[in-house]
Amino acid sequence: MADAPPPLDFDTDFSPETGAPMAVLEGVVRVTAPNAGPFTFTGTNSFIIGGERVAVLDPGPDDAGHRAALLAAIGGRPVEAIILTHTHKDHSAGVKALQAATGAPLWFAGPHRLSRPPRLFEINALARDCDWGLTPDRTFFDGESFAVGGVGLEAIATPGHCANHMAYGLTGTSWLLSGDHIMGWNSTLVAVPDGSMADYLASLRKVIALPYASYLPAHGGSIPDGPAYARALLAHRELRNRQVVDAVQSGARSVDDLLARIYPTLAARLKFAAALTLRAHIEYLAAQGSIRSRRGLFGLRLSPA
Secondary structure (H helix, E strand, O other): OOOOOOOOOOOOOOOOOOOOOEEEEOOEEEEEOOOOEOOOEOOOEEEEEEOOOEEEEOOOOOOHHHHHHHHHHHOOOOEEEEEOOOOEHHHHOOHHHHHHHHOOOEEEOOOOOOOOOOOOOOOOOOHHHEOOOOOOOEEOOOOOEEEEOOEEEEEEEOOOOOOOOEEEEEOOOOEEEEEOOOOOOOOOOOOOOOOOHHHHHHHHHHHHOOOOOEEEEOOOOOEOOHHHHHHHHHHHHHHHHHHHHHHHHOOOOOHHHHHHHHOOOOOHHHHHHHHHHHHHHHHHHHHHOOEEEEEEOOEEEEEEO
């Protein structure tokens, strides 16, 4: 019999000194941006990687104070590259100004794209949060190895939160820079058509099987036992799938019905995000044949399979 997954325990105790460089590993310094919020927790973590020469992973928002903090932490060292985990603006909006200040090229997994084409009457709720205009000087592919600042990295495609999401393993160590794919403070937002629940679940399983034991996410603190936490996240999503199926079989016919049944005490400010993720679960379950979903002018209509 397979071992039961560990309980999902979110760590909300992370309290960074915004803008202050914090050495988290040899050759890796974290600087947290001042963009705290419901979707960013305490702010976006930018990472400076290297020694005499460096790279910057996820420069964060277009914020002059954060840019000054990054440049102070870089301390005049040559910047070999600016690297992105993905192109949501809380990670990428600061790229252009940091490029102007450092002359560094931009490396990531290709321009922002949807996980699938939009459907009739469908609105991409995250459209304004995406950096559609960025083009990489170097495009990473899954499994590609490279080095910056004397530090070896492995690019690992982890779509789901969005289509061009990459995590980066620190070669020869147990550490993975997990971006928004796995964060310790909360489960990741998956909103169709920008993201994909099928891709997200597959990427979770992929990361669990990798030889990285600990994760450094783009929001919140480090995750010491990364695979155990990822297994708990996977179990949480699978439980949510079962809850959606059970609710539809019991009479739920809309996303609002699911919100009322699955999240009866959820704060009003969080219901929008919950509804987005429920739509991703619905799409996944409909593709699996577990429920039926029909799109119309007034939203999704659900029925049992």
